[in-house]
Amino acid sequence: MGRAPCCSKVGLHRGPWTGKEDALLTKYIQVHGEGSWRSLPKKAGLLRCGKSCRLRWMNYLRPDIKRGNITPDEDDLIIKMHALLGNRWSLIAGRLPGRTDNEIKNYWNTHLSKRLRSQGTDPNTHKKLSDSHVQEPKKRSSNKKQKNKSKSNLDHTEKLKVHNPKPFRIKSLASFSFSRDSSSFDWTTTTTTTATATPSGSSNHEGERGMLGNNGSNGHEVGFFIGEDGSDHYHHDHMMDGSDLECQSLEKLYEEYLQLLKTEEDDQGQLDSFAESLLI
DNA sequence: AATGAGTTCAACCGCAACACC
DNA sequence: TGGTGTTGCGGTTGAACTCAT
Numbered sequence: 001m002g003r004a005p006c007c008s009k010v011g012l013h014r015g016p017w018t019g020k021e022d023a024l025l026t027k028y029i030q031v032h033g034e035g036s037w038r039s040l041p042k043k044a045g046l047l048r049c050g051k052s053c054r055l056r057w058m059n060y061l062r063p064d065i066k067r068g069n070i071t072p073d074e075d076d077l078i079i080k081m082h083a084l085l086g087n088r089w090s091l092i093a094g095r096l097p098g099r100t101d102n103e104i105k106n107y108w109n110t111h112l113s114k115r116l117r118s119q120g121t122d123p124n125t126h127k128k129l130s131d132s133h134v135q136e137p138k139k140r141s142s143n144k145k146q147k148n149k150s151k152s153n154l155d156h157t158e159k160l161k162v163h164n165p166k167p168f169r170i171k172s173l174a175s176f177s178f179s180r181d182s183s184s185f186d187w188t189t190t191t192t193t194t195a196t197a198t199p200s201g202s203s204n205h206e207g208e209r210g211m212l213g214n215n216g217s218n219g220h221e222v223g224f225f226i227g228e229d230g231s232d233h234y235h236h237d238h239m240m241d242g243s244d245l246e247c248q249s250l251e252k253l254y255e256e257y258l259q260l261l262k263t264e265e266d267d268q269g270q271l272d273s274f275a276e277s278l279l280i
Numbered sequence: 281a282a283t284g285a286g287t288t289c290a291a292c293c294g295c296a297a298c299a300c301c
Numbered sequence: 302t303g304g305t306g307t308t309g310c311g312g313t314t315g316a317a318c319t320c321a322t
Contacts, residue, residue, distance in 0.1 A: 014291085015290095050307085050308090051309095052292080056290090103289085105312085106289050107289095111288095
């Protein structure tokens with residue numbers, strides 16, 4: 001006998017989510033907050049299992065999800081983090097504000113592992129492959145122009161790493177504050193077509209406060225703090241320029257990483273402890 | 281224009297860890 | 302301490318899309 005399914009699948013919808021389902025889920029979470037995924041679908045009037053709702057929210061509907069191409073800085077960081085942590089996508093995603101584990105996993109499997117292989121590096125071990133194992137990346141076209149409109153403005157050098165997730169469907173966001181344990185979800189809406197990234201109080205991002213604290217240098221108020229009750233709160237007042245925040249946090253982590261690399265040969269232990277610190 | 285191979289990524293599945301009783 | 306329920310993670314799948322022929 002097989003394992004019982006996580007929930008009764010009788011009569012449940014599967015496959016791609018409709019706009020109506022997205023709206024129902026979003027609206028419910030705006031009012032009641034995240035969590036209680038098992039009972040959520042019923043309460044929200046969705047014919048989906050809780051797991052599916054959680055996944056949809058975490059990977060697509062969450063307001064702090066960043067859409068758009070992975071930047072060179074980000075993919076460099078992903079490679080380095082992968083070398084340290086392996087396929088621990090949620091940990092890696094936790095260090096890339098606005099990126100989801102699923103997105104990074106997909107990006108790794110479709111782009112980065114191929115690229116590393118083509119460069120003669122084993123994507124699993126990050127060690128040099130013998131020449132016989134080096135694979136030329138398969139290519140459909142070497143000289144034809146890109147037909148895809150959404151990719152047409154990409155630099156040609158970026159051709160190998162085309163990554164253009166669908167636009168964020170939620171159009172209403174700009175300012176929200178979220179208290180994880182109080183289930184309050186204060187969401188001020190304005191219309192925008194992009195979603196920039198900051199970590200919410202979701203569990204994936206716990207332990208990042210040091211790195212992603214304030215970004216006061218450019219006039220954007222961004223920050224999050226621990227309330228007296230110990231809960232995480234996150235708040236930003238403006239639709240920030242995501243690239244600024246992203247660059248700053250990436251730079252910081254990058255510097256931290258580079259410093260460790262410098263001492264790597266002398267003290268492997270420090271690198272290990274850096275990796276361990278990411279696990280906290 | 282048609283077709284088929286290759287690519288992408290949202291969604292699913294099973295399992296492990298965690299929380300609670 | 303063991304049982305049960307819930308959540309989170311990583312691997313995999315397959316529909317939709319892109320592009321060469």
